[in-house]
Amino acid sequence: MACFGCFGCFKKRPNGAPEAERNSAPAASTGSTRTASSSIISRSDGSAATTGKQSSLSVASTASQKSIPALYEERAYKLRAFEFDELRNATNDFSRMNKIGEGGFGRVYKGYIKNPNEKGGRMPVAIKKLNQKGLQGHKQWLAEVQFLAVFEHPNLVKLIGYCAKDSEIGIERLLVYEFMPNKSLEDHLFNRAYPPLTWNLRLQIALGVAQGLAYLHDGEVQVIYRDFKASNVLLDKEFKPKLSDFGLAREGPTAGHTHVTTAVVGTYGYAAPDYIETGHLTVKSDVWSFGVVLYEILAGRRSLERNRPPNEQRLLDWVKQFPVETRKFSMIIDPRLRSDFSLQAAREIAKLANSCLVKNPKERPTMSEVVECLRRAIQMEPSKPPAANSNRTRTVAVSSRG
Ligand SMILES: Nc1ncnc2c1ncn2[C@@H]1O[C@H](COP(=O)(O)OP(=O)(O)OP(=O)(O)O)[C@@H](O)[C@H]1O
Ligand SMILES: [Mg+2]
Secondary structure (H helix, E strand, O other): OHHHHOHHHOEEOOOOOEEOOOOOOHHHHOOOOOOOHHHOOOOOOOOOOOOOOOOOOOOOOEOOEOOHHHHHHHHHHHOEEOOHHHHHHHOOOOOHHHEEEEOOOEEEEEEEEEOOOOOOOEEEEEEEEEOOOOHHHHHHHHHHHHHHHHOOOOOEOOEEEEEEEEEOOEEEEEEEEEOOOOOEHHHHHHOOOOOOOOHHHHHHHHHHHHHHHHHHHHOOOOEEOOOOOHHHEEEOOOOOEEEOOOOOOEEOOOOOOOOEEOOOOOOOOOOOHHHHHHOEEOHHHHHHHHHHHHHHHHHOOOOEOOOOOHHHOEHHHHHOOOOOOOHHHHHHOOHHHOOOOOHHHHHHHHHHHHHHOOOOHHHOOOHHHHHHHHHHHHHOOOOOOHHHHOOOOOOHHHHHHO
16 A cells, blocks of 8 residues: 555556555555545544545455456556657647636646547547546546546546656646547536527437446446546547546445445535445445436536525525426426426436435435436437427416415
8 A cells, every 4th residue: 555655656568557565455556535625524423534535445356357457457558658748849838728628627728639530630639637636536537547447338438548647746647538529418417508408408418327327236246436527427429428537546446245334425415415424335325426426417507506506506405396197397307398297207216315314325226227217217208299288377486485
């Protein structure tokens, strides 16, 4: 573990992929924490749930299952190792004009790199540049490199390569992804500068990310994503959703264990209460977060909105005033959808969200069950003429104050 604190212990392999020293711990290499203050959740006992605390269970491989670091060894060749100067040139020296976003890890830039499949051609990429000069940032960077080298799925963002440069003047850690031209689900749900997402797209996006999570949960190595939220769902040119940000992802519990015990990290408004209280992480923690995002998709409201009246600030509390089986239910639907949605499908999705949000994690559905349920809801579409709901009142915010 001590090795992990030292950036020098990652050496370049012949093919350029970063490799942990043989004596470094796999647990550390896939169990990162995030230091962005906006993202950190404190433990309920008041202790800081942050820096570098190791999990109490090993994530080493069992006889029947390879660990992520072992799989990474086999698959790292797929990633390109970029020179720092190549990425600097690609982004016009990380110019502000090229900046497309910023999160807890650092800034994200759009750039163009050589397209290996097209002679003389160039392709757009998103380049994330670590801004935290410390162990946590490096661990998060390494976790992302390892997870995305190992896992491939149409609903996971593709990592093209990375760059690690250590010099006397400091360290640089960068990640190079396929470029996702349609920003994030967060942008389209909550930013009024974008036209509203149609009902059908909302359902397709929910289904796509559910498939991505099911793949992680049921794959050759179980992975808990741990930071599922609308801003981590990126949209490609056809608005197909892809999960991004694997810096907080963890391998699931090893055989014979029900959970991983770990520091509590994630994002306010999305993390499961049982995980926050106990530090016990399971795939059902992701299922809870998925339930939160389902309500965000239905309502077009953020899980936490401090600038609303007190009884509307917490989405999960607010929707309780409009139970799914009552006539009032339609009041929760995003007014920007007007009447262009299926009330029947909306009820099914709210019921699904409620099942994801039950207190006891064992009673929550698996992500595969969620996928099936969403498929059925999508088949209900379009089941009604658009005018059928036109009398629905859209004074959502006002009515709940009264
Ligand atoms: N592969 C990509 N293609 C296009 N844009 C991207 C890509 N990755 C990230 N972005 C843009 O950069 C923004 C910031 O992403 P980032 O993941 O760093 O932060 P975040 O998700 O907003 O916050 P957090 O750090 O809490 O996850 C995204 O919202 C998106 O607009
Ligand atoms: Mg993100």
